Amino acid sequence: MSLKYAVLAALLEGEASGYELSKLFDVSFANFWPATPQQLYRELERLAQDGLVEARFVQQERRPNKRMFTLTASGREDLRAFAAEPPRRPTAIRDELLIKVQAMDDPEAARALVEERGTWARAKLDRYERVRERLLDGRTEDAYLRDSDRIGPYLTLLAGIAFEEENLRWCDRVRTVLKQRVAAR
Template sequence: MALRHAVLAALLDGEFSGYQLAKAFDVGVANFWHALPQQLYTELARLEKEGLVEGRQVVQETRPNKRVFQVTDAGRDELEKFAATTSKPSFIR
């Protein structure tokens, strides 16, 4: 699984900011998947450019504005294609 698919799958639960997504990764998958916040922000930008997620700005009065992201229909299609492909067996020592 690539980071792009992990981000898309995480966003299926709803809208997340990059910060919230990083926290979700830390809590949910940190034991077997490590992604730096910078990697997540880069991947979110890439996914948005490809039309797989869409972001919107949330104006906050007492804090800096933030962007939240959600999966688009194209992003769901990408995840469905990924889930339907047969994975290669991993090498076991």
């Protein structure tokens, strides 16, 4: 899948500038489809050329002018067709840390790398929990899922939370195994 559909899905939330889209990606999409601001701007240009998004210029007094992007009817239809198709292939993990652990011969070095991963996972999990609280806005999860117009962002957020929770469990397990190996020597 290309970045195209992630951008189209992000624009379901409403009109956004490239900058706002970048911030939305940091919060809502980074757990499953990260993109740099430069990638997003290039994709917005392609989508506009293809007629899938529409741009309007907004003049600003003390800031540079900006372009605001919205989905077109063609963009919505393309996204709807994409969303109805089954994924082409199952998800595959590509993780540099796992290569390093696979090749490890120094438990202390591996432990340090796993500690760092745990710190990153904890920080991401904390950020996702803040986003979750903002989405719920004082409602219970059941009420949100029952009454909200769009629940996709919440469901993908739950996937990100589960992923980081599993990262933390794996890090704990690896630390325990490494500690036992060092003690047994």
